[in-house]
Amino acid sequence: MSDEQKAQPKEGPQIQIALDEETAQGFYSNLAMVNHNQTEFTIDFIYVQPQGPKAKVRARVITSPSHFKRLIGAMNDNLAKYEAKFGIVEVAPPALNVPVH
Numbered sequence: 001m002s003d004e005q006k007a008q009p010k011e012g013p014q015i016q017i018a019l020d021e022e023t024a025q026g027f028y029s030n031l032a033m034v035n036h037n038q039t040e041f042t043i044d045f046i047y048v049q050p051q052g053p054k055a056k057v058r059a060r061v062i063t064s065p066s067h068f069k070r071l072i073g074a075m076n077d078n079l080a081k082y083e084a085k086f087g088i089v090e091v092a093p094p095a096l097n098v099p100v101h
Helices: 003-007 021-025 065-086
Strands: 031-036 041-048 055-063
Touching: 055 065
Parallel strands: none
Antiparallel strands: 031 041, 041 055
């Protein structure tokens, strides 16, 4: 095997991802809560209306610890690219008295 063949990473199977129209519209979330147990992480994406007494979970994602860690890595990478292009994102203090884990 030549050095050129060794240097090329192996590609996995190609996955075709379907995105239906409703999912493609997305949703707005201004709060997320993360919980976990030994085998999985649960992320709830929530929308809180200003001065509203209630909040609604818009989506819940349940995933494995290893996928959760890959997701954090991808999010950190994208945030770094965003900040390099548009500037540092300032984090405001939470406007709600909601315990965030």
